[in-house]
Amino acid sequence: MFEQVLNAILAVVVALAAAGAYFWGSNWLLDKFLHSDNGMSPHVSVRRDRLRTGIRPWLFLLPALLFLSIYLVYPVFETVRLSLYNRNGSVFLGLSNYFWAFGDAHFRQSLLNNFFWLLIVPAMSTAIGLIIAVLADRLWWGNIAKSLIFMPMAISFVGASVIWRFIYAYRGPDQPQIGVLNAIVTGMGLPPQNWITMVPLNSFLLMVILIWIQTGFAMVILSAALRGIPEETLEAARLDGANEVQIFFTIMIPQITGTLIVVWTTITIVVLKVFDIVFAMTNGEFQTQVLANLMYSWMFRSGDFGRGSTVAVIILLAVLPIMIWNIRNASREQGAR
Known part of the structure; x- marks a missing residue:
């Protein structure tokens, strides 16, 4: 344990030192090769200053950009390529895997x-x-209630799954x-149930875990949005006789x-990539499998990189x-401001 902590501290120190050395060294080289002095003509000096x-x-x-290219951009193209080949990437199959x-x-x-997860989790x-944001204010x-509801956001999906395994635990009649x-x-006098094996209820019980986690995120964002509504508008509506529901x-x-749309789409993206909860709770058994678990199963259990990459590409396309719509919507709102 101590050795792991020491290695982590050492890694952080080395990374910070390397980052500092890079930024200092690169700026020093830039200033050295594109410096301007009194001996230069004003035109050359201004051009060097602009270039620097x-x-x-x-x-x-x-x-x-370098790390994004290596760890994000390149894997996307490599995954698309592998989806067109057989299990070990030696024979080109075209669209056969699809x-x-x-x-x-x-x-x-x-x-x-995945469709039912998308239908239920973001909406719920x-x-x-939204309801908690309105009532808590x-x-x-x-503020105490909001803190307690937001707390699950600090827990990893696997940690949350372990907590909920105790909630759904079954030990026999x-x-x-x-x-x-x-x-x-x-x-209540009823027999205990093995909830995790009850199809299709078990899938909804797994969704509850993600709803429990993501509700805090939705509450915080929507609470900030509600506070941005002019109080004069609300008071005018009350004077006109509107009740709180109206x-x-x-x-x-x-x-x-x-x-609301931004929150919904953000949670939708999380749902499309859901893996940890299903893996930790049921391992994809009892008809709870989702696309990310299927991808993992084909790629790392069966060793079929072609079919595993195919499922990964389908998740990416979904x-x-x-993501594009969300980015465009955010850009449109910033442009309107």
Whole structure:
């Protein structure tokens, strides 16, 4: 344990030293080779100053661009290439892997599960987060409530899954139940249930974990948006006789529609990439498989890089339109400001 901590500290120190050396050294070289002095003509001096000013920001961006190219851009193209080959990348198959995917029962089951995740999780997280944001602002202990609800965002998906495994835990009908849900059920005089194996309820129970995590994110963003609504507008509506429900649906919701869409699309992207929760809770069994788990299974268990990469490309194609739309919407809002 001590050795691991020491290695981590050493890695941070070396990285900081390397970063500092790079930025100092690159700026020193830039100033050395493009310096301007009194012996130069004004035209050359101004040109060098402009060139130095134009190059300097790229010195700061270069490491990030380099790492993004190596760890993000290159893997995308390599994954697309592998999806066109057989399991070990030795035989070109064209689009055969894609035809296999849509004809495979496990892929269709995973696609259907992903559809239900997309249908339920973003909508529920956004709706619950909005309701909590509205109600918490009316309570004197609202900030405490918000802190408690946002806390799951600090927990990893695997950590959250471990917590919820204890909630859904099942020990058999003749044994004491340690699971919270089964303790409630047995307390009501009903037999305990093995919730994780109950199809299709088990998929919804896994969705609850992600809803529990993402509700805090939705609440914080929407709470900030609600506070941006002019108080004069709300007071005018109350003077005109509108009740709180009418104010909520006719004034608050329309004025934060853009924020609602951004929150919904952000959670949608998270859902499309969901892997950890399903892997930790069911390992994709009991008809809970999603596309990311199917990709992992083909690529790292079966060793079929062609089919695994095919599923990865399909996930990328599903995420891409939402990301592009989200970026364009954000750019449009910034331009309007």
